[in-house]
Amino acid sequence: MTGTHERYAAYAERIAPVSPSYAAWARSVDGDLVALLDAVPEQQRQPELVFAVARRLGADPSDPGSLRALGREARPAFTAALATATVQANDPRRLGPVVPVFAALAAADERPLGLVDAGAAAGLCSIPDRVTLDHRTPDGVVRVHAAVAEPSVHLTVETSGTAPAPTTTPIRIGARVALDPNPIDLAEPGAFDRLVEAVPPEATDRTALMREAARATLAVPPVRIRGTLPGDLDRALDALPDGVRPVVLTTGTLVYVPGADRQRVVDRLRERGVHWVALERTGILRGVAETLPADVDPADPDAFATVSLDGVALAVCDPFGVRVRWFRRPGA
Structure with missing residues (x-):
């Protein structure tokens, strides 16, 4: 398991009690998504930031497969948006x-x-x-x-x-x-x-x-x-x-x-x-x-x-x- 896989697996465990949809997205990260994420700067791979960008590009959190679909069907746009995104939860x-x-x-x-x-x-x-x-x-x-x-x-x-x-x-x-x-x-x-x-x-x-x-x-x-x-x-x-x-x-x-x-x-x-x-x-x-x-x-x-x-x-x-x-x- 790569560092990115490990990060998202740990995030899934942490977020599951409050957000089953985000936990499912984190667990859906496969080899193709890891390759996409590893192409952007390390600090741009934070799950909250990645998921916010995915939603902005039309991915539906209620669909566990929509994150992988976005990575397949809109890979250049997803990568470009992640490279410059500055989304913060501001909790x-x-x-x-x-x-x-x-x-x-x-x-x-x-x-x-x-x-x-x-x-x-x-x-x-x-x-x-x-x-x-x-x-x-x-x-x-x-x-x-x-x-x-x-x-x-x-x-x-x-x-x-x-x-x-x-x-x-x-x-x-x-x-x-x-x-x-x-x-x-x-x-x-x-x-x-x-x-x-x-x-x-x-x-x-x-x-x-x-x-x-x-x-x-x-x-x-x-x-x-x-x-x-x-x-x-x-x-x-x-x-x-x-x-x-x-x-x-x-x-x-x-x-x-x-x-x-x-x-x-x-x-x-x-x-x-x-x-x-x-x-x-x-x-x-x-x-x-x-x-x-x-x-x-x-x-x-x-x-x-x-x-x-x-x-x-x-x-x-x-x-x-x-x-x-x-x-x-x-x-x-």
Whole structure:
């Protein structure tokens, strides 16, 4: 079995409980589709991106054979679209594990935060201040952060380990910048439909949450900058006004950045002296991985992603950010 086969087999197992149709598509990947996928850059082979492009080109997720059919019948168009696609799920549930980190940063600085959401898509993760977050613990539900204003989103995260304490300090954001190769303006007709292309068709609750997050984002829209990491990071940071504390957020972004450039992103963040809040695939950042406890298994679905601050791992979580194991408190 090739690396691409293995990736899609693992994805099928992970996604099956929430999307049988996407699991069937992932299991349908055969030798011909592997050859097609291996012809595009490695970071363009992510299942969510591939499936979003397939749907855009007319493949029907309810038909398990439609992905293979697209690969046979529209191979040049499929390959060309994959080579340049920048589809992101932009799942606001990813805010659940990072809101406590933003709360700790807000409590430690009198200045409002200046947020650069790198890989922002439509900016649905640019609103940590507009999240009311509850932690579900063995002892009950604890409110960790209350949204500063409406419209907002409500997230509940199952937590274990050394969970952050509730905060009475609201997250204040003085400026927002959304950096993305193809930023989505939610005010444009059809923008939300484009955004949910990457969402499995069965995930109606996720689409509803994204719609709530879209309303909150439209209330405080970010400045959109078309660009990529690491080349346009400085331009995004320089767009922040004086008087804010710069914080760069990456949520599932760096997996799309070629390996050599990932370290360049990390190095430039350190050179600029800005905070970096990340929720990225466990193991793709060597420096962050070196700060994980020895008992963290990257193959564990509940350790799929790592929450980190300034390159130091704080927690691990499932792919959707709804189950979080904390082992360091942010700011401690």
